[in-house]
Amino acid sequence: MSTMPQHSLIQIYELLFNEYGPQHWWPGDSPFEICVGAILTQSAAWVNVEKAIGNLKTADALNSTALCSITTDKLASLLYSCGYYNAKAKKLKAFVKHLALLYDDNLDKLFDQSINDLRKELLSIHGVGDETADSMILYAAKMPIFVIDTYTRRIFTRLGYDAANDSYVNFQSLFSTNLPHHVKLFNEYHALLVNHGKEVCKKIPLCGKCCIGVLCSYQSDKQAKA
Numbered sequence: 001m002s003t004m005p006q007h008s009l010i011q012i013y014e015l016l017f018n019e020y021g022p023q024h025w026w027p028g029d030s031p032f033e034i035c036v037g038a039i040l041t042q043s044a045a046w047v048n049v050e051k052a053i054g055n056l057k058t059a060d061a062l063n064s065t066a067l068c069s070i071t072t073d074k075l076a077s078l079l080y081s082c083g084y085y086n087a088k089a090k091k092l093k094a095f096v097k098h099l100a101l102l103y104d105d106n107l108d109k110l111f112d113q114s115i116n117d118l119r120k121e122l123l124s125i126h127g128v129g130d131e132t133a134d135s136m137i138l139y140a141a142k143m144p145i146f147v148i149d150t151y152t153r154r155i156f157t158r159l160g161y162d163a164a165n166d167s168y169v170n171f172q173s174l175f176s177t178n179l180p181h182h183v184k185l186f187n188e189y190h191a192l193l194v195n196h197g198k199e200v201c202k203k204i205p206l207c208g209k210c211c212i213g214v215l216c217s218y219q220s221d222k223q224a225k226a
């Protein structure tokens with residue numbers, strides 16, 4: 001697995017921050033809402049997740065007790081806008097049941113453990129994968145772990161990072177090995193990468209508008225071939 005020097009990662013962060021400014025993540029009024037959002041955003045655009053969260057609020061169902069007692073069918077109908085609504089209803093149910101059974105519906109109690117133990121426990125819950133678990137840990141529990149997503153993989157692959165097997169863990173280690181473990185930095189960096197992946201480093205990248213183009217292998221290879 002190759003690594004990048006810390007100054008490159010910080011340099012990339014600073015260029016992105018100078019371009020886009022603070023991103024104010026994660027959008028959510030409480031740690032519980034952030035956890036719900038982390039499950040609902042799987043394969044869904046955030047605008048559609050917001051609609052589903054709005055439906056939950058209107059139905060007075062955005063809390064662990066209500067989500068435990070609501071029927072799965074009714075819950076699925078409230079989640080319709082964010083796709084895979086039947087599956088996501090089951091995933092949300094699994095999460096709140098875990099919280100109710102082991103922690104009296106209290107997220108603080110769930111979060112009161114080491115990052116490694118918390119991550120292991122979250123991953124044991126139906127429907128919680130790497131990205132969802134790490135989003136909960138970073139944005140709801142406010143503990144320093146780097147979230148990897150499609151945008152991060154795409155941008156760093158194009159920049160020239162070679163993650164063996166394209167694995168989540170290998171991408172994550174690029175950041176955890178080379179950056180100081182600060183919640184604020186990890187929070188902002190991930191949010192900036194999402195923004196950059198949506199706005200500029202798209203499937204067909206807009207390299208002419210890119211603020212990190214000077215550091216990019218994809219861009220330099222393209223220029224060498226021109």
Ligand code: SF4
Binds near residue numbers: 200201205206217219
């Ligand atoms: S130069 Fe192009 S490929 Fe490289 S990071 Fe920027 S937009 Fe993506």
